[in-house]
Amino acid sequence: MTSTEKELTSLVQREYKEGFVTDIDADTLPPGLNEDVIRVISAKKDEPEFLLQWRLEAYRRWLEMKTPEWAHLHYAPIDLQDISYYSAPKQKQLLDSLDEVDPRLLETYEKLGIPVDEQKVLAGVKVAVDAVFDSVSVVTTFKKTLSEAGVIFCPLSEAVKDYPELVKQYLGSIVPASDNYYSALNSAVFSEGSFVYIPKGVRCPMELSTYFRINAMNTGQFERTLIVADEDSYVSYLEGCTAPMRDENQLHAAVVELVAMKGAEIKYSTVQNWYPGDEDGKGGIYNFVTKRGACKGEGSKISWTQVETGSAITWKYPSVLLEGDDSIGEFYSVALTNNCQQADTGTKMVHIGKNSKSTIISKGISAGRGQNSYRGLVKVLKGAENARNYSQCDSLLMGDKCGAHTFPYMEIKNPTAVVEHEATTSRIGEDQLFYCRQRGMSEEDAVSMIVNGFCKEVFKELPMEFAVEAQKLLGISLEGSVG
Amino acid sequence: MTGMTEITEYYARQYHRLAENLPGQGTEWIKAYRHSRLSRFKTTGFPTTREEDWRYTSVRPITSREFSAIDASQPVEPDLWNSDQHLIEGLDSYRLVFVDGVLRTGLSDISPEDGVRVDSMANVLNERPDSIQHHFDLEQTEESHGFTELNRAFSKDGVVVELGSNVALEKPIELLFLSAGGESLAQPRNLIIAREGCKGQIMERYLSVREGASLTNSLSEVVLEHGAEVDYYLIQGQSSEACQVSGIWATQASESRFSCRTITLGGALVRNELKSRMLGVGAHCDMFGLYSLSGKQHVDNHTTMVHGAPGCTSNELYKGVLNQRSRGVFHGRIKVERDAQKTDAQQSNNTLLLSRNAEIDTKPQLEIYADDVKCSHGATVGQIDDVSLFYLRTRGISESDARSLLTFAFVNDVLNEIEIEPLKTLLESMLSNQLIDDQ
């Protein structure tokens, strides 16, 4: 083992600064899952009957399903009866202003650097925030400014009451409850999430964002996000996630659905920083997420950008159904696995409309004993004339105990398609490191610079304020990986 | 017959009927071996599209029929053999001819040079089974499927080739497998042992000599010792009713070099499984493939490169031309084990889709557990380049000629890897005829 390799293997002393616990009284259901639990969740949220029935139907379908085992992931089975499916901080049901929010909650978001006070800004930019704490939304900012533009941005539980028709029309329309094991589970027990509707021709005046925080012990988080962009509208949406450090694994099974009508564009960015577990693989979030968008109309566009640095297990494939002619799907991803983290992530691009285009840029970084897999599908259906896809999947390995894997699938049924896939795997060269150090950089800075350079194509897709955060996060996640 | 269980039962019954007369059955370990393979076959059955490795290939054309092994005690019908049609013009080789999987010595030439031993598998099993016993003992079952086990259970014949240390084979060894149709089942099993420092060319060629469905389920194991160099050819030109499942599994010791070219022009349903396990330092493996398909042909190339030791290199290039309603499947897996530092593995699969109803499913895979590696794969699917087509037309070349010229150019880099000139010439003319026919 060379000296550089030795230094690389000492990659362990990562600090997870979001790992604190907020001490707050919570209304938490006892662990366990059955129809009664679902009825209680629905009742607590004061939901209309149709939604309860929808949940129950999803639950019954879920009972017949099996955990997917095709992913390149190894973990002990999750005991779903050992998890609580609802936990909410005790406070008044409806809050009129920020002043009524429990200061301990506000403090939590303050500590996480999330601006729940409208006067505060994130990296110099005003962002509307929906802050979700365990199973409920704590506060949503800038509601007034947004409603003036006609934009609906509120917790899903509110949308169910205020806009039942919209919710009824779109909920489960992109990711049906029976789509997979985790989406069925989510459909049965989902607790909170955000709802966004951008009316025709409206360009959303600010970035929208939701911050998810898991706090309670032994609680699963099952949020559900639904974004509908009507004709010729535009929205950029950010999602951030953190959780305390705990020794046991916690489950997060979310569903995100995006609908883009004719000429609409949705840009969805995620910085996922759930607790990854400690250096020996103890604890950490199991992150099983179904994200899918449909480019329904002509010329619509959906762009997924994700920076995945957290979670013990990540199982996530943000996808685009390119139904409209001339529609565009994009997937930009950075996934980092350090210590004992495992990620199996990628995308599906399904070309249905004519002249539809998709771009996939995936950057996987494996360090420590991390296992990082890209799994992607590019499917061109018979009617998709002149479909175009370009995929590039690069892996960077740091240390000799990690793994990097690539599993692309290409299914082409139209002869006018042009599909290109490239994948490379490499490591940070000792000569690159030496070169940087000879120019006076510390080894850690050199690694950070090279890794950031490796991820540049993805970072440039992130909104400014997120890009800064993502770069910092990557630096922290790799801390101790050298020297 | 439709059910999987019924068809599995059918082959099990056929086995019991034939078992007594299978070569080497008198030897206890062989009998036990066959028996265990059959029971494994009965448990696994035939693969289905629900299995990840078979998701794009349905074996219905095979399981919906009842194929049966021929009675090898009968002489070959004289009209079956036509040297003008079945031989490669200008090729001087050591030739072994099999009809429905059974060696026909009358048509063969088993007299190669010193240091090279060629024998039929049936002879070896009957006369010196102990010489190959450990190859059977080493078999791994975890990666096998129904077809593998079916072959292992009741293969009747095949060839055992041993290239002695430092021998350089003067002529290629040509294994010519003829299918006589009539729902015949051929299950050749071959073992090639390449001793230290030897060098040679080996060709498996498959042809149909009569109309009618047939199933060829072949398995060839190639063992390369230190520094051995084997150039392997799999040439498939069976009829449009023939089904074929072919396995070529190589195990490579240090500094050995295994190079395989798979050319598929014929067959209704073809599944090729090429594997190389590089277990010694500095081994090298090439896999080149070319499939040019039309009609309703379905060809599935499934390759695995295992880099199991440091400093091994591999290079893989598959090119496909799909016409009419044909369907191509490419699955290329590269696995780099933990200790296999300094690995260099390159893979690419390019497909020309020339018809509205042709389809390609391609699935390259990298699984990497070592960090000091250079691995890449690329896959493209596309059409003939319009600009090149126009360029050629402005030089007076007709559109259809320009199309075949460009298609030919597309596959040329695979053809150029063929080092047996008469074979290359034959394939070039077969390909250009096929390209003209398809237009």
Next chain:
Amino acid sequence: MLSIKDLHATVDGKEILKGINLEVNPGEIHAIMGPNGSGKSTLASVLAGRDNYEVTSGSVTYRDQDLLDMEPEIRAREGVFLAFQYPVEIPGVTNVYLLKAAINAVLKHRGEEELDAMSFLKLIKQKAALVEMKQEFLYRSVNGGFSGGEKKRNEILQMALLEPHLSILDETDSGLDIDALKIVAHGVNALRNDQRSMILVTHYQRLLDYIVPDYVHVLAGGVIIRSGDKSLALELEEKGYGWIESQADAA
């Protein structure tokens, strides 16, 4: 030889040529000059019959035939040659193969005997010498890994081999250093005779020092705004395209 009347053409729905008129007689060399985007290369492509270039009105008569009615390969066989601005690389097809296929297609079209391997090789050697092209280039794939100058020389080699009646040289001088330019010009001049016509499409006057044209036309905004003899090219060189465009606007 060639008669273009009120030719209008569009590319992707956009009109590029807006009424071109041009008469080319046997033995004449016409230079077409103009600023970038004026439609010079579009005219060359339309004459060669490229897809996506749609002629919306007007006519082109070539040796008493309707040129626009012919497939690209028929135009080539009838003696129309386009030297490409960006010659295409075709991996896997050797240069010599392309040349042989091309000459035999032309000969067959004329009802003449196709060349056998020996006489073809003799002929190609002689033509290659004309553009100072080394033998090894013949056996490489078409333009594969050729430098800019080598690609252009290869175009002239093809032209010399096919002996066209009408050659259209699309920016053949672009990207050439002075030595390569001289070689190319020498090849072109060697082909010049009183039966053969040429259209030189170029941005710069430089080429015309070596291949002297009979006429010079200035193309701007999809029409020929001025025609003259070779002195027009010199005037353009001196005053720039702005001068002539403003004159045209004034008129």
